[in-house]
Amino acid sequence: MSLPHMLLGLLEEGSMSGYELNKAIHDSIRHFWTTDQSQIYRALHKMEADGWLRVETVIQADSPNKKVYHLTEAGREALAVWLRTPLVNQPLREAWLAQIFFGSAIPTAETIRLVEGYRKGVAEGLAALEELQARLPAAGERAHVPRRYQYQLLTLDYGMAYHRSMLATLDAMLEQMKLIAEVTE
Amino acid sequence: MSLPHMLLGLLEEGSMSGYELNKAIHDSIRHFWTTDQSQIYRALHKMEADGWLRVETVIQADSPNKKVYHLTEAGREALAVWLRTPLVNQPLREAWLAQIFFGSAIPTAETIRLVEGYRKGVAEGLAALEELQARLPAAGERAHVPRRYQYQLLTLDYGMAYHRSMLATLDAMLEQMKLIAEVTE
DNA sequence: TCCATCTATATGCACATACATATACGTATC
DNA sequence: GATACGTATATGTATGTGCATATAGATGGA
Known part of the structure; x- marks a missing residue:
C-alpha cells in the first residue's frame, strides 16, 4: 500500500490537514495517483498511531477547526527508506x-x-x-x-x-x- | 470486475474445468491479466448460479474427477454484450x-x-x-x-x-x- | 428563512483480490 | 512405506479501495 507514503511525501513539503492533502493529491499527483477522501483520513490515523505524524489542532474562526499533520523524525525516515525501496513490479492488468x-x-x-x-x-x-x-x-x-x-x-x-x-x-x-x-x- | 468475462472468453473457445482455466490464463492471457486460482473457482460458482455456465462432472480414472464448464446461451450472450461495452477508463496508477x-x-x-x-x-x-x-x-x-x-x-x-x-x-x-x-x- | 456550498473529519459497507490452507486422488521415486 | 508431485476443488481471511453517508460550522444568495 502506497498511500501513506504519498502523504509522507506531500507533508515533507509542508504540514497540512487531511482536507488539504486531498486537494494536494488532486492538484499535483492526480496524473499518476488518485484516491478517495475517506482513505486519506484512515491513513492519517494509522500513520499517527505508527508515530510517523504529529497532530496539531488548529482552531479556525471562519471555518471548522482542522487537524494539521506534521512529519515526525520517524515519518521523515520512513519516507527516505521508501524512496529507495524497489516496488514489486506489477504485471500489466488491462x-x-x-x-x-x-x-x-x-x-x-x-x-x-x-x-x-x-x-x-x-x-x-x-x-x-x-x-x-x-x-x-x-x-x-x-x-x-x-x-x-x-x-x-x-x-x-x-x-x-x-x-x-x-x-x-x-x-x-x-x-x-x-x-x-x-x-x- | 472482469474475471467472469475472461472465463467466458476462454470457455467460448472450448469447455474446460477450473483447473484447466487456470492454466489457460497462465498460458495465453498472462501478458495482460493474472489471477489467483481461488478466484477462478469462486467466479465459476457465481457464473453457474447466474446461468452463464452449465457443469458436467467428468469421472477420471487416472486423476481426481473434474467439473467441466460449458457456456450456456445466456453465457454466450453475456460475452457478446461485454465485448461491445466500453470499460470505464482507469486513470494511471503508478x-x-x-x-x-x-x-x-x-x-x-x-x-x-x-x-x-x-x-x-x-x-x-x-x-x-x-x-x-x-x-x-x-x-x-x-x-x-x-x-x-x-x-x-x-x-x-x-x-x-x-x-x-x-x-x-x-x-x-x-x-x-x-x-x-x-x-x- | 431556507438552501446550497465550502470547509472539515469520520464511519459503514461492499467488492475485488491475493495469500494461505484444507482436502483428496493417483503416480513416481527414494 | 514415506514422500513429493501433479491433478482437482474449495474455504478462510486480510487488505486495499471506492462509494455512500453522517455530522457540523460558516458563508452567501434566493
Missing part, C-alpha cells in the same frame, strides 16, 4: 485487452468502434496533461528551476510519453483490425 | 512515479539506481514477450492465420509496444536525472 483478445466472437467493425472510443479517451487524457504542461517551464528552462520541481516535471513527462505511445499503439491496432475486417467480411 | 515525484528528498544517485532497477524489470518483461512472439507467425504471414488468432496476436503487439515505449521513456528520464545530479551535486 481488462480492455481481453475485449481485443476475444474480439473474434463479434463482428470486427464493433471492436473497431470500441477501440476508437478508447483512443478518444487517451487523446483527452493527453490533452489535459498538455494543458497542464503549457503552464509550466519548458525543457530548455528546466536547469534554472528548483530541484524538487524538476523531479515533479519528470513524472509529467512520463505521463505524456505514456499517452502518446498509447495513441500510436492504438492507431497501429486499428489499422490491423481494418485489415482483418477486409479479409473476413 | 506508485513508483511517486518515488520520482518526491525524489528530491534523497540524493539523485539513489533515485537513478532505483529507476535503473525498474528499467531492468521492463527489459526482462519485454524479452519474455519477444521470446513468446518468436514462436508465433510474423506480421507478414498474419493474413493467412485464423481470425481468432489474429486478435490474440494484437494483444501481444500491444504488450511489446508498451514495454518498448516504457524502456525509451525510462531512458529519457534517466538522462534528465543525470543532468539534475550534475547541477546540484
Whole structure:
C-alpha cells in the first residue's frame, strides 16, 4: 500500500490537514495517483498511531477547526527508506485487452468502434496533461528551476510519453483490425 | 470486475474445468491479466448460479474427477454484450512515479539506481514477450492465420509496444536525472 | 428563512483480490 | 512405506479501495 507514503511525501513539503492533502493529491499527483477522501483520513490515523505524524489542532474562526499533520523524525525516515525501496513490479492488468483478445466472437467493425472510443479517451487524457504542461517551464528552462520541481516535471513527462505511445499503439491496432475486417467480411 | 468475462472468453473457445482455466490464463492471457486460482473457482460458482455456465462432472480414472464448464446461451450472450461495452477508463496508477515525484528528498544517485532497477524489470518483461512472439507467425504471414488468432496476436503487439515505449521513456528520464545530479551535486 | 456550498473529519459497507490452507486422488521415486 | 508431485476443488481471511453517508460550522444568495 502506497498511500501513506504519498502523504509522507506531500507533508515533507509542508504540514497540512487531511482536507488539504486531498486537494494536494488532486492538484499535483492526480496524473499518476488518485484516491478517495475517506482513505486519506484512515491513513492519517494509522500513520499517527505508527508515530510517523504529529497532530496539531488548529482552531479556525471562519471555518471548522482542522487537524494539521506534521512529519515526525520517524515519518521523515520512513519516507527516505521508501524512496529507495524497489516496488514489486506489477504485471500489466488491462481488462480492455481481453475485449481485443476475444474480439473474434463479434463482428470486427464493433471492436473497431470500441477501440476508437478508447483512443478518444487517451487523446483527452493527453490533452489535459498538455494543458497542464503549457503552464509550466519548458525543457530548455528546466536547469534554472528548483530541484524538487524538476523531479515533479519528470513524472509529467512520463505521463505524456505514456499517452502518446498509447495513441500510436492504438492507431497501429486499428489499422490491423481494418485489415482483418477486409479479409473476413 | 472482469474475471467472469475472461472465463467466458476462454470457455467460448472450448469447455474446460477450473483447473484447466487456470492454466489457460497462465498460458495465453498472462501478458495482460493474472489471477489467483481461488478466484477462478469462486467466479465459476457465481457464473453457474447466474446461468452463464452449465457443469458436467467428468469421472477420471487416472486423476481426481473434474467439473467441466460449458457456456450456456445466456453465457454466450453475456460475452457478446461485454465485448461491445466500453470499460470505464482507469486513470494511471503508478506508485513508483511517486518515488520520482518526491525524489528530491534523497540524493539523485539513489533515485537513478532505483529507476535503473525498474528499467531492468521492463527489459526482462519485454524479452519474455519477444521470446513468446518468436514462436508465433510474423506480421507478414498474419493474413493467412485464423481470425481468432489474429486478435490474440494484437494483444501481444500491444504488450511489446508498451514495454518498448516504457524502456525509451525510462531512458529519457534517466538522462534528465543525470543532468539534475550534475547541477546540484 | 431556507438552501446550497465550502470547509472539515469520520464511519459503514461492499467488492475485488491475493495469500494461505484444507482436502483428496493417483503416480513416481527414494 | 514415506514422500513429493501433479491433478482437482474449495474455504478462510486480510487488505486495499471506492462509494455512500453522517455530522457540523460558516458563508452567501434566493
